[in-house]
Amino acid sequence: MNITQIKLHNYLSHRNTKLNLIKDGLYLILGRNKLTGLSNGAGKSGLVQDPIPYAYFGESNRCLGAGDNLITDGQDKMYVEITSIKNKKRITVRRERIRNKTTKLTINGKCGNSIKETQAVLEKIIGMDYDTFRHSVGFEQGKMSSFSKLLPTEAKSVLMRILQLDKYDGYYKRAKEIVNDLKSKHDEIEMELSLLGDTDVSPNTESRRDTESRVKTVQKQLSKIEKEYKRYLEIENEREEIKKQLDELKNKEYHYKIKIDQLRKKIEKFIQLKSCPFCLQKIFSAHKVSIKKASLIEIKKLEKQAKIIDVQIKEGTIKMPKSIADKVEQSREQDNELREELGNLKARLVSIEETDKELVKAKKKKATLAHNKKLLLNKMNDYLLLMNAFGKNGIQAYIIDNIIPEIQNIANDIIGRIVDLQLNMQTQKQLKSGKESETLDIIISDSNGDKSYYNYSGGEKTLIDFALRIALSVILSRRSGTQIETLILDEPFGFCDARNKAKIMDAINFVRRRFQFKKIFLITHDYELQDSCENIIEVIKDRGGSRIKGGLKNE
Numbered sequence: 420m421n422i423t424q425i426k427l428h429n430y431l432s433h434r435n436t437k438l439n440l441i442k443d444g445l446y447l448i449l450g451r452n453k454l455t456g457l458s459n460g461a462g463k464s465g466l467v468q469d470p471i472p473y474a475y476f477g478e479s480n481r482c483l484g485a486g487d488n489l490i491t492d493g494q495d496k497m498y499v500e501i502t503s504i505k506n507k508k509r510i511t512v513r514r515e516r517i518r519n520k521t522t523k524l525t526i527n528g529k530c531g532n533s534i535k536e537t538q539a540v541l542e543k544i545i546g547m548d549y550d551t552f553r554h555s556v557g558f559e560q561g562k563m564s565s566f567s568k569l570l571p572t573e574a575k576s577v578l579m580r581i582l583q584l585d586k587y588d589g590y591y592k593r594a595k596e597i598v599n600d601l602k603s604k605h606d607e608i609e610m611e612l613s614l615l616g617d618t619d620v621s622p623n624t625e626s627r628r629d630t631e632s633r634v635k636t637v638q639k640q641l642s643k644i645e646k647e648y649k650r651y652l653e654i655e656n657e658r659e660e661i662k663k664q665l666d667e668l669k670n671k672e673y674h675y676k677i678k679i680d681q682l683r684k685k686i687e688k689f690i691q692l693k694s695c696p697f698c699l700q701k702i703f704s705a706h707k708v709s710i711k712k713a714s715l716i717e718i719k720k721l722e723k724q725a726k727i728i729d730v731q732i733k734e735g736t737i738k739m740p741k742s743i744a745d746k747v748e749q750s751r752e753q754d755n756e757l758r759e760e761l762g763n764l765k766a767r768l769v770s771i772e773e774t775d776k777e778l779v780k781a782k783k784k785k786a787t788l789a790h791n792k793k794l795l796l797n798k799m800n801d802y803l804l805l806m807n808a809f810g811k812n813g814i815q816a817y818i819i820d821n822i823i824p825e826i827q828n829i830a831n832d833i834i835g836r837i838v839d840l841q842l843n844m845q846t847q848k849q850l851k852s853g854k855e856s857e858t859l860d861i862i863i864s865d866s867n868g869d870k871s872y873y874n875y876s877g878g879e880k881t882l883i884d885f886a887l888r889i890a891l892s893v894i895l896s897r898r899s900g901t902q903i904e905t906l907i908l909d910e911p912f913g914f915c916d917a918r919n920k921a922k923i924m925d926a927i928n929f930v931r932r933r934f935q936f937k938k939i940f941l942i943t944h945d946y947e948l949q950d951s952c953e954n955i956i957e958v959i960k961d962r963g964g965s966r967i968k969g970g971l972k973n974e
């Protein structure tokens with residue numbers, strides 16, 4: 420990002436300022452506030468330090484909220500337009516704000532569906548976000564020394580923030596939350612598994628076998644009883660049939676006997692008769708004998724037949740099967756008992772079957788739970804690994820351990836050209852407890868040994884701060900994968916005397932060459948420095964606001 424033009428309209432004290440930056444090199448930005456006679460408040464920072472991040476990110480040191488406070492008092496609309504060259508392509512970014520209304524962001528005159536969308540595209544093009552920008556391109560005025568002044572414990576956390584390593588704390592927290600969540604899910608599964616108990620052996624196996632065999636026995640007994648009952652019914656039928664036949668025979672026999680009796684009585688009566696009661700003729704004894712004889716023959720015939728029937732009755736009686744009713748009654752009682760038992764056994768089998776079905780279900784559930792538990796444990800192990808990776812001793816420590824020597828080398832490279840000082844950065848001191856402490860010590864040594872930062876002079880401190888910040892800036896740009904081609908140094912001299920200022924100017928020139936910065940903007944109130952710089956820009960502020968004076972050495 421090599422800035423080639425800055426246009427400001429109604430931006431802070433600038434009404435219409437156009438700054439062309441054709442040449443590469445070091446730009447000295449000086450200023451005069453004609454209203455006060457001082458350099459302060461001339462509009463120097465308002466020319467580059469503030470509008471560049473506002474245009475690129477909608478944020479800056481001075482920007483509050485959407486940036487209405489950046490609009491020149493009494494005006495309703497402002498814009499900042501920055502043109503830069505990246506990979507030989509011209510990129511013009513313009514951010515326009517209408518007071519209390521809207522902000523419009525365009526890249527080469529175009530914008531996305533939303534400002535958020537355009538912003539994302541822009542950050543991709545320039546290769547950094549605001550946080551990286553403010554720690555690498557545009558150091559805040561008066562904050563150059565803040566890093567070195569920090570206590571060792573603060574220094575490390577600030578460095579981690581600058582390197583954006585604190586984002587890993589967020590990832591660590593998230594991974595921990597997931598691990599805890601997985602752990603509680605795992606505990607739930609364990610609980611469910613313990614409630615399911617042993618599903619490998621059915622507690623009903625024995626009982627089922629006994630019940631089934633008893634069912635078979637009972638069924639056999641029942642079918643035996645059924646057969647007996649059938650037999651009984653057949654016998655009863657036979658008995659009934661024979662009884663009927665016997666009754667008929669007895670009836671017949673009875674009629675024969677009555678007939679015989681009647682005939683005998685008739686004969687006796689006839690023998691005693693002297694004449695016919697109807698015709699009154701005399702009945703002769705010969706006639707009586709012959710009639711008696713005929714009747715006796717008839718009687719004998721009848722008696723013979725009765726005897727046959729009697730024999731038949733006797734035979735039938737013999738044939739008559741013996742009743743087995745009592746036995747059948749007993750069997751019926753047993754049948755009822757057995758049927759009841761069979762009912763109970765079948766009910767029992769159903770319940771055994773149901774519990775066995777439950778067991779099969781439980782077995783399936785157990786298998787699913789065990790599978791889920793395995794998946795959960797695998798996932799938990801992955802997240803535990805992530806937790807370790809995102810934790811303080813993971814990626815963060817790895818990056819810090821690798822970056823610190825680099826920062827140290829770059830800083831020493833800068834410092835070593837100017838003064839005989841050596842900077843040493845140390846992380847993680849071993850504590851008495853054996854634990855490592857989370858600190859970043861910056862130890863500065865000269866030919867007499869190690870000294871505290873506070874022991875050095877104002878000029879030396881400024882130099883140390885400057886070197887450290889440049890080193891950080893270079894590291895950050897390397898990490899973001901973008902070459903920072905522009906560096907803005909806003910009043911970096913602090914309490915430097917003329918000699919130290921000259922040294923820092925040398926260091927700035929060295930840094931520009933060594934790290935190939937296309938443009939370095941040095942904002943200062945120090946007019947004495949004009950002789951050591953090619954490109955001078957003077958900002959003058961009067962009643963009409965701030966404007967650039969095409970003055971001094973500036974063409």
Ligand SMILES: Nc1ncnc2c1ncn2[C@@H]1O[C@H](COP(=O)(O)OP(=O)(O)O)[C@@H](O)[C@H]1O
Pocket residue numbers: 431432450458459460461462463464465466488489490491492
């Ligand atoms: N909204 C505003 N409208 C007009 N002028 C403003 C507004 N906000 C700040 N200023 C003025 O703009 C100037 C900003 O100066 P700045 O660039 O910080 O000065 P320098 O860096 O030269 O000391 C100050 O004089 C300040 O009063």
Ligand SMILES: [Mg+2]
Pocket residue numbers: 463464465560909
């Ligand atoms: Mg300023």
